[in-house]
Amino acid sequence: MIHHRIAPTASYADLSRRNFLVNSAVAGSGLVLSLMLPFGQGKAVGAEDFTPNAFIRIGADGEIVLTMPYVEMGQGTYTSIPTLIAEELEVELKQIRLEHAPPNEKLYANPLLGVQATGNSNAIRGAWRPLREAGATARIMLIAAAAKRWGVDVASCRAEDGRVIHTASGRQLRYGELAAGAAQMPVPNDVVLKRPEEFKLIGTPAKRLDAAGKVNGSAVYGIDARPPGVKIATLAQSPVFGGRLKSVDDAAARAVKGVRQIVRLDDAVAIVADHMGAAKKGLEALKIEWDEGPHAGLSTQDIAHELEQATLKAGTVAQNNGDADKAMANAETKVEANYQLPFLAHATMEPMNCTAHFRGGECEIWVGTQAIARVQAMVAKAAGLPVEKVIIHNHLIGGGFGRRLEADGAVRAVEIAKQVDGPVKVVWTREEDIQHDMYRPYWVDRIAAGLDKDGKPVAWSNRFAGSSVIARWLPPAFKDGLDPDTTEGAIDLVYALPNFHVEYVRVEPPGIPTAFWRSVGPSHNVFVTESFIDELAAAARQDAVAYRRALLDHNLRAKAVLDLAAEKADWGAPLPKGRGRGIALQYAFGSYLAQVAEVEVARDGSVRVHRVVCAMDCGTVVNPDTVQAQIQSGVMFGVTAALYGEITLKKGRIEQANFDTYQMLRINEAPAIDVHVVRSTEPPGGMGEAGTSGIVPAIANAVFAATGKRLRKMPIDAETLKA
Amino acid sequence: MAFDITINGTLRSIDVDGDTPLLWALRDVLGMTGTKFGCGMALCGACTVHLDGSAVRSCVTTIDSVGDSKITTIEAVGATAAGARIQKAWLQHEVAQCGYCQSGQIMSASALLAGNAHPTDADIDDAMSGNICRCGTYVRIREAIKLAAQSPAREG
Numbered sequence: 001m002i003h004h005r006i007a008p009t010a011s012y013a014d015l016s017r018r019n020f021l022v023n024s025a026v027a028g029s030g031l032v033l034s035l036m037l038p039f040g041q042g043k044a045v046g047a048e049d050f051t052p053n054a055f056i057r058i059g060a061d062g063e064i065v066l067t068m069p070y071v072e073m074g075q076g077t078y079t080s081i082p083t084l085i086a087e088e089l090e091v092e093l094k095q096i097r098l099e100h101a102p103p104n105e106k107l108y109a110n111p112l113l114g115v116q117a118t119g120n121s122n123a124i125r126g127a128w129r130p131l132r133e134a135g136a137t138a139r140i141m142l143i144a145a146a147a148k149r150w151g152v153d154v155a156s157c158r159a160e161d162g163r164v165i166h167t168a169s170g171r172q173l174r175y176g177e178l179a180a181g182a183a184q185m186p187v188p189n190d191v192v193l194k195r196p197e198e199f200k201l202i203g204t205p206a207k208r209l210d211a212a213g214k215v216n217g218s219a220v221y222g223i224d225a226r227p228p229g230v231k232i233a234t235l236a237q238s239p240v241f242g243g244r245l246k247s248v249d250d251a252a253a254r255a256v257k258g259v260r261q262i263v264r265l266d267d268a269v270a271i272v273a274d275h276m277g278a279a280k281k282g283l284e285a286l287k288i289e290w291d292e293g294p295h296a297g298l299s300t301q302d303i304a305h306e307l308e309q310a311t312l313k314a315g316t317v318a319q320n321n322g323d324a325d326k327a328m329a330n331a332e333t334k335v336e337a338n339y340q341l342p343f344l345a346h347a348t349m350e351p352m353n354c355t356a357h358f359r360g361g362e363c364e365i366w367v368g369t370q371a372i373a374r375v376q377a378m379v380a381k382a383a384g385l386p387v388e389k390v391i392i393h394n395h396l397i398g399g400g401f402g403r404r405l406e407a408d409g410a411v412r413a414v415e416i417a418k419q420v421d422g423p424v425k426v427v428w429t430r431e432e433d434i435q436h437d438m439y440r441p442y443w444v445d446r447i448a449a450g451l452d453k454d455g456k457p458v459a460w461s462n463r464f465a466g467s468s469v470i471a472r473w474l475p476p477a478f479k480d481g482l483d484p485d486t487t488e489g490a491i492d493l494v495y496a497l498p499n500f501h502v503e504y505v506r507v508e509p510p511g512i513p514t515a516f517w518r519s520v521g522p523s524h525n526v527f528v529t530e531s532f533i534d535e536l537a538a539a540a541r542q543d544a545v546a547y548r549r550a551l552l553d554h555n556l557r558a559k560a561v562l563d564l565a566a567e568k569a570d571w572g573a574p575l576p577k578g579r580g581r582g583i584a585l586q587y588a589f590g591s592y593l594a595q596v597a598e599v600e601v602a603r604d605g606s607v608r609v610h611r612v613v614c615a616m617d618c619g620t621v622v623n624p625d626t627v628q629a630q631i632q633s634g635v636m637f638g639v640t641a642a643l644y645g646e647i648t649l650k651k652g653r654i655e656q657a658n659f660d661t662y663q664m665l666r667i668n669e670a671p672a673i674d675v676h677v678v679r680s681t682e683p684p685g686g687m688g689e690a691g692t693s694g695i696v697p698a699i700a701n702a703v704f705a706a707t708g709k710r711l712r713k714m715p716i717d718a719e720t721l722k723a
Numbered sequence: 724m725a726f727d728i729t730i731n732g733t734l735r736s737i738d739v740d741g742d743t744p745l746l747w748a749l750r751d752v753l754g755m756t757g758t759k760f761g762c763g764m765a766l767c768g769a770c771t772v773h774l775d776g777s778a779v780r781s782c783v784t785t786i787d788s789v790g791d792s793k794i795t796t797i798e799a800v801g802a803t804a805a806g807a808r809i810q811k812a813w814l815q816h817e818v819a820q821c822g823y824c825q826s827g828q829i830m831s832a833s834a835l836l837a838g839n840a841h842p843t844d845a846d847i848d849d850a851m852s853g854n855i856c857r858c859g860t861y862v863r864i865r866e867a868i869k870l871a872a873q874s875p876a877r878e879g
């Protein structure tokens with residue numbers, strides 16, 4: 001295969017990494033365009049060289065196949081992404097077939113791409129420009145091929161519905177007929193993209209391409225993998241993180257029908273069986289003794305105390321404008337508060353699982369992952385093999401939310417598979433899934449503001465402490481004590497805050513691993529800042545919307561969503577006793593979002609969220625239906641967190657185990673949700689995570705409106721709200 | 724000992740301990756993976772199947788309790804009138820996100836609709852509150868059930 005390196009398009013010099021390659025070597029193979037899609041914070045971290053990870057192939061049969069590295073987790077990526085190409089290529093969405101890029105190709109062995117991953121909000125943001133450029137590039141080359149064939153000027157031809165048409169004569173050729181010829185055409189170096197008003201597909205509701213298999217049971221998730229001869233295993237890991245297996249009496253387990261093997265690891269035991277029923281029964285029959293190790297006495301209170309202490313010491317300055325100390329000293333009123341957010345588990349509906357077949361010289365993996373290259377690298381290490389000897393089959397994901405950016409489940413499966421003859425599917429019980437998750441970090445914030453005589457904030461100072469997930473997950477992105485995720489939502493606030501100072505203190509609590517959780521930073525920071533700005537409004541005896549609005553003269557997109565949410569939620573209209581409305585406004589993941597929650601607090605202190613109104617400006621909307629669905633999804637996730645979400649440690653063990661002790665919102669408790677989207681031609685912002693971060697403070701602020709009680713700690717403790 | 728049970732109209736023989744939950748017989752012994760595992764304790768509804776038309780949680784239904792009852796799973800619910808209407812409404816409303824809970828949601832919703840042609844919001848709450856959706860598709864689940872209830876039965 002010969003790849004021609006081409007120059008960056010002149011008009012987008014800043015996008016110099018987004019080149020295309022055309023494979024024209026194999027005659028008759030049609031047109032193959034290679035490109036590089038960014039990851040993470042909108043770019044391929046560390047990848048300065050052109051390393052293609054996505055391919056568009058137009059075959060002689062007219063078939064258009066997009067091979068791409070993003071995975072579908074329920075957020076509609078498999079529908080939105082091809083829309084971008086189809087728009088510029090002038091084909092219908094259904095003409096594009098998606099293939100997930102296999103991880104074991106040479107290109108994925110590139111260590112620079114070891115961070116390849118699909119976070120909830122970044123697929124469309126990263127692909128927005130390169131994929132449209134790729135579609136336009138292919139279209140121009142197809143037109144050029146047709147013009148050459150007909151001996152006419154390219155300007156006299158146009159593309160439409162998968163064909164090139166010579167306008168004057170009405171002659172036409174299908175893309176399939178032109179593909180091979182197009183591959184010989186020069187790659188255009190100036191691609192003009194459609195203007196928003198020319199969009200035919202972008203902005204139009206599209207049916208999800210992955211829906212059918214999800215209503216008839218045929219969709220295959222990682223947990224459904226069944227390579228021939230597969231055995232099923234389940235496991236018990238040391239209940240205290242960092243503990244070791246001391247001894248295990250497996251006599252009773254061995255007697256269980258269907259149990260085949262007991263596998264002992266340093267810090268876990270697994271039962272291998274014919275089916276999960278036998279494996280679980282075997283597990284229950286084991287008598288295990290653990291050496292609980294150094295964290296045997298750990299409790300959540302210890303960690304909270306450590307973090308509180310940390311906020312008393314100086315941290316790394318994340319942002320400083322003006323002189324907050326001086327302005328605070330001169331302020332008319334000073335408002336101070338401490339906030340705390342708990343550890344949270346992901347509780348994806350599909351429990352952790354991974355199937356592994358270790359064959360000595362190579363290892364085959366069946367899993368659903370958001371980070372396929374990471375899994376491959378970590379499996380290789382655990383198996384003691386070079387990465388190219390690790391074969392990974394990726395599957396649909398029964399919920400990601402950040403959990404499946406981690407490779408711990410695959411590593412466990414390999415450790416077990418190394419002792420098993422043949423393939424073994426390791427399925428975690430729900431209890432293991434919750435008690436051996438990697439958790440959204442615990443946070444403590446110490447925040448203060450100074451108000452002038454009109455109640456306007458003249459000083460803002462916030463110091464918060466907690467774990468940096470990025471520092472572990474993507475060390476190069478943690479620089480000088482800071483990372484972009486941990487501080488998102490705490491800095492660059494939408495409001496005009498003249499003297500502003502924010503510090504972060506990194507503390508990695510022992511005995512409990514942390515991870516991304518439908519974002520990390522904003523899910524924490526937006527709760528604190530939006531609760532606190534509400535406190536300031538209350539201290540100034542002003543309406544919560546009017547107070548925010550007065551600080552938004554410089555930020556019209558933010559003001560527009562605030563106004564829209566307030567209007568649609570009937571802000572200010574009277575409510576029955578015990579009810580209240582609360583608002584929250586955020587800029588996060590590249591989108592503006594205002595949310596109004598309407599809650600009812602019962603006499604026993606229980607809180608019900610009746611209605612949520614969202615006003616969103618997420619730039620250009622690729623699929624409006626997906627935006628609606630994603631916001632609804634994010635809101636429910638956040639309501640669950642506000643009402644129930646809490647993971648606690650006692651004697652080093654996670655106290656929650658299943659959906660009785662780690663509760664999820666259910667349909668009978670679900671609020672009505674109205675989503676209003678502001679029309680915009682700005683680049684698309686993320687929405688998969690946005691709904692989650694803002695709803696929690698909106699609920700807390702609504703509880704304050706209903707009861708006068710300020711919630712500075714999540715989840716809501718009904719005891720404190722009893723009438 | 725082996726148990727002979729009728730699944731989707733076919734008699735199947737399954738050789739497992741009698742206290743084995745039906746869920747694992749379906750998924751691991753018969754390879755019918757449409758029925759999902761979520762909690763194993765009747766808390767989430769992911770494993771819902773029909774036992775003589777009623778929604779039950781297969782993770783706590785032991786194989787020796789099935790007897791002559793007829794089991795219907797997500798793989799065959801489309802062959803029932805209510806199931807077909809529910810599946811169609813699910814597609815029309817684009818309910819599924821990750822989709823993992825949706826087999827169970829559809830089984831619960833089909834059983835509801837089969838027994839109650841015009842479910843109210845309260846009926847929907849009752850029938851569906853045992854099914855957790857971590858992706859929060861509840862708004863659309865409710866809309867889709869109502870849509871299915873309106874669609875003419877003969878279409879299904």
Ligand code: FES
Nearest residue numbers: 761762763768782
């Ligand atoms: S797996 Fe049966 S109810 Fe959750």
Ligand code: FES
Nearest residue numbers: 821822856857858
């Ligand atoms: S669609 Fe993901 S859990 Fe329901």
